[in-house]
Amino acid sequence: PEPTLRRTDLGIPLPASRPRLPTVLEKDSGTPDDHVPRDGRLIRLTGVHPFNAEAPLTPLYQEGFLTSVDLFYVRNHGAVPKVLDEDVMSWELSVEGLVENPYTITLKDLIQEFEQITMPITLVCAGNRRKEQNTVRKTKGFSWGSAGLSTALFTGTLLANLLKKAKPIRGAKYMCMEGADKLPNGYYGTSVKLSWAMDPLKGMMVAHGMNGEPLVPDHGRPLRVVVPGQIGGRSVKWLRRLIVTKEPSDNWYHYYDNKVLPTTVTPEQSAAEPAWWKDDRYSIYDLNVNSAVAYPQHNEVLSLDSEIQDYDIRGYAYGGGGRRITRVEISLNNGKSWRLADIDYPEDRYRKRDIDIYGSRIDMPDRDTSFCWCFWKYNVSVLDLQNSDSILVRAMDESMMTQPRDMYWSVLGMMNNPWFRIRIERGERSLRFEHPTSLSGPPGWMEKVKNEGGDLLNGRWGERSADSNEP
């Protein structure tokens, strides 16, 4: 089935009404999150608590362009702050630091005083696809599959507006953000460049609504930052403070998280030499180009006895910093030649007209940037699949940067974006497809190669023969 794009007479994808609201799960009772309703379909990646979870890829993909709040991936460093209904509108945010006019504002006033906009934005965890890195060599991060990303309509106000009111002074360079989630090393906090936060075209916002509903606890209730086109780690939840500074954030989580250290740096070296972590050159902001396959699913079997002679390979892709995916290429011969997939950008449907929604304005017609995932499809003959040992996918963005063939392994295992590879196993009268890794159920091809003592870095994905694709 096609990804479901729910259309209304507005001509744009809108979220479906949720058939049933999630409740607090038995699993979460006895944890600090015993007040947080959750969907049981989400796969927990770090045990029961703290809650870090992604949806299984197939239902995520089937929901289409907009992810329901229920299946939206969650990255929590600790306990979810508990905010009572009666306290939501009096939630306070301060704008302070190197500004002429520091102020504190309640959520209620923020909604009344500032223009409210709604934008579709894809958030992506910097750890998306990290399980592949962990299979090559254990990183310091836990294993995400390829569903560590989700898209929603976010409602709120541009950070540029909040900052303009505060009037940053000349020489200020960064905007630090701090949440209300108290962690072993302090409140979660990080920073972005002030010039980005002040640029309306970068679309950075402070959001209180998600798919037309108030934010739920796992997604920052009642107020969060949403930074389009950058890694999820910059989109601080349960937002309390914006601090304008001369230097990047000195928050523990800014230093020791969300970095891609040089591949030459070993875990031991990174522990022994703190200078690596203080070097902001290695901090990650913009997402890099990435893609994954949704169909064939992991372990999907295609019968060769049927009349069907073709197959739609399908998946998603995204770029960073608002840069658009301009091509997605498929190879069935280990990269010797490439075929062009079709790309659909549902995000474009919001650009066509001015629309008021959720007490706000869809802020898209003047934007050239692409801040959401896109979907690609390639129709292949079953005969071609039979004659191949793998499907390779790579996307390219408008800056002509493309996913690399080989993994760039690093200590935190972030931003993993080599060509996405599906292994094809030929059976007697069927083909079976394997994803690189699997979060549950039978292992992926990378895990198998590893388990069998193979060399995943041999330049041919751990396959023994140099030309295993030759019939």
Added chain:
Amino acid sequence: PEPTLRRTDLGIPLPASRPRLPTVLEKDSGTPDDHVPRDGRLIRLTGVHPFNAEAPLTPLYQEGFLTSVDLFYVRNHGAVPKVLDEDVMSWELSVEGLVENPYTITLKDLIQEFEQITMPITLVCAGNRRKEQNTVRKTKGFSWGSAGLSTALFTGTLLANLLKKAKPIRGAKYMCMEGADKLPNGYYGTSVKLSWAMDPLKGMMVAHGMNGEPLVPDHGRPLRVVVPGQIGGRSVKWLRRLIVTKEPSDNWYHYYDNKVLPTTVTPEQSAAEPAWWKDDRYSIYDLNVNSAVAYPQHNEVLSLDSEIQDYDIRGYAYGGGGRRITRVEISLNNGKSWRLADIDYPEDRYRKRDIDIYGSRIDMPDRDTSFCWCFWKYNVSVLDLQNSDSILVRAMDESMMTQPRDMYWSVLGMMNNPWFRIRIERGERSLRFEHPTSLSGPPGWMEKVKNEGGDLLNGRWGERSADSNEP
């Protein structure tokens, strides 16, 4: 020797005074360019006329951060417009199209009416390193080496200011530019997104000065566009018209030049199927990440009889769209492991303070963007070089996009940016280094492999043995 950074008491690199001004060369007499002074050291890439030329890499690199006007690369599509001294200040530029207030302005008024700024900007030809593509398979473009880039201090006014005065109407999306160079298919012209041109942080300008002098004929005298961070083809010379539009430029050169078609498209297919050229997804704007080696030079010989036990490998790197190079990595074992080079960003020296120069202001302190090349260096032991068969270099930008291992061949051969590889040939008591290609003198290693009937696409740079680096 280090790249020469000429410092004055301003603490920033400034151009050297030119020891002698170039004159019209004998070669150019009898051509339409018989009025254009040129430096005889520039290597002509398309015969005598039109003039397309780059400096030899070594003197270019030795000039340091700022390239002299004499050695600055040139890309001309046809004859250089002749502008008499007395006509320079009355040169007219029109700002027209979907604007509320179309106007025409003389260069004299432009200088008086608008704030004048100076910025160091590296321009790069989209064809830089194209000879490598042509060696793999002939493209439709002529062969540039790896010196198709240069840096200068450009003086003029931001495009944003010119456009603000004209007031683009809502719904306008592109800014078309047209030069005075009359070509077989009309005046040279192209377009960029209007939102970019209107964004002061993108730094797009209309320039009349270069390294403190009025523009010379080969570089657009008296007025040109300079688009930092994008391919040189968008920086229209001899600028006559800015036209605000709803659609990208319909200029012949916008359609049929400056594109990276999908690698699957053959020259024959591109000729037979015009739709490829009309697809603006394949147009190139931002530069991609790239780097090259300056030392060792092509055919440099390192004696093993000397006392010297180490060697500085050195070169340049650049990113696109203002994105900074955050690491440069060197491999001596065909990519199995990587070492970190040191990076120097002379551009940063302009950020430190407000400086007035050339009747303008250095407009850098508020910018986070990096629009210039940087220099990298890696000190290696001669023993390591002896035990290696090649030096590989790759750069990565702040978006974590890195140069790919393999070439992305395309019909026009643009944006070529695979790992830069130097081949090491071991002699009796010396090492000899080979660049991939050479514009003059003995061939590079790619050309040799090709001449010997080798396969440059075999995944090991045409080397026969799979592990030619193992001693």
